[in-house]
Amino acid sequence: MTRWLAADEERAWRAIRRLITVLPSRLARDLNQLGLSTADYEVLSTLSEKPGRRWGLKDFAEKMQWSRSRLSHHAARMESRGLIEREPDPADARGSIYHLTDAGFEVLAQAAPGHLDSVRERFIDHLSPEELAVLERVATRIADLPD
Amino acid sequence: MTRWLAADEERAWRAIRRLITVLPSRLARDLNQLGLSTADYEVLSTLSEKPGRRWGLKDFAEKMQWSRSRLSHHAARMESRGLIEREPDPADARGSIYHLTDAGFEVLAQAAPGHLDSVRERFIDHLSPEELAVLERVATRIADLPD
């Protein structure tokens, strides 16, 4: 017997679905004006956080929770734009090592403050500290559920 | 001067981004096993909620918050699968009117209980009533911000 959603659950679920659609699309729009897609930004910032700013595809993809194929495709596009570069891995000839170019780092440095403002304006600044804490707790709990 | 995120804000934001990626992808995976994409399901269920189960593209797209182009493309694909049908609008020769086929309704009826379980198992059932209320309030507030 299926348990349908109660009225309050239904309302909440609709609101959350809307959030999950609308917020990322707004942030994406803001980023696009700076010449980057959300995916581009994630790649650049993930790469920039790695000491040495270089990373093999497998671990890189794992860190980003992307499929290797997706990262390979996307990295190829970003490489052709001069944002990142690829070298053979001296330790394992199957592997490539990606690293930020100066241009890529520059682009990230240009975009980061604007993106941060965007996250604040469109999200964080509208939450009380308590709400923020609840969100973190809930989001972590849900995301950590078994796949 | 850019205000960087405080440590707690940073943690919360990362958790929420993870939720926003992971939850929809899990729900999508579950739905796929029933033979539908998330988009398919949304189209079918939105259409089924409309009295008479028929809708012109413009209002339909607006209701779903999809671009008309997206809906047109997607509806064409679903039409070729026999899930929905299109008729000329007698009142406005530019318009089409979409409606569920019996097959489409059947597919939805088959998939709905499973999807509902999925939403519960992967999300709703892991929240306290208080948390659910906070989420609804916050999600609504954020989504209602100006674009």
Next chain:
DNA sequence: CGCTGTTCTTTGACATGTCAAAGAAGTAGG
């Protein structure tokens, strides 16, 4: 060593979305 099976990255085919342009059909002002 030499096989055999595994791991890693890339590739190609395909599904889905976006954006801009095209076409057909409404509507309003003179």
Next chain:
DNA sequence: CCTACTTCTTTGACATGTCAAAGAACAGCG
């Protein structure tokens, strides 16, 4: 009524993601 603008849907070109297959290189074991 005409003309000019607007609205509506579809279409085509392109960007992005998925999945499965291909190729190259590794690793373990006889």
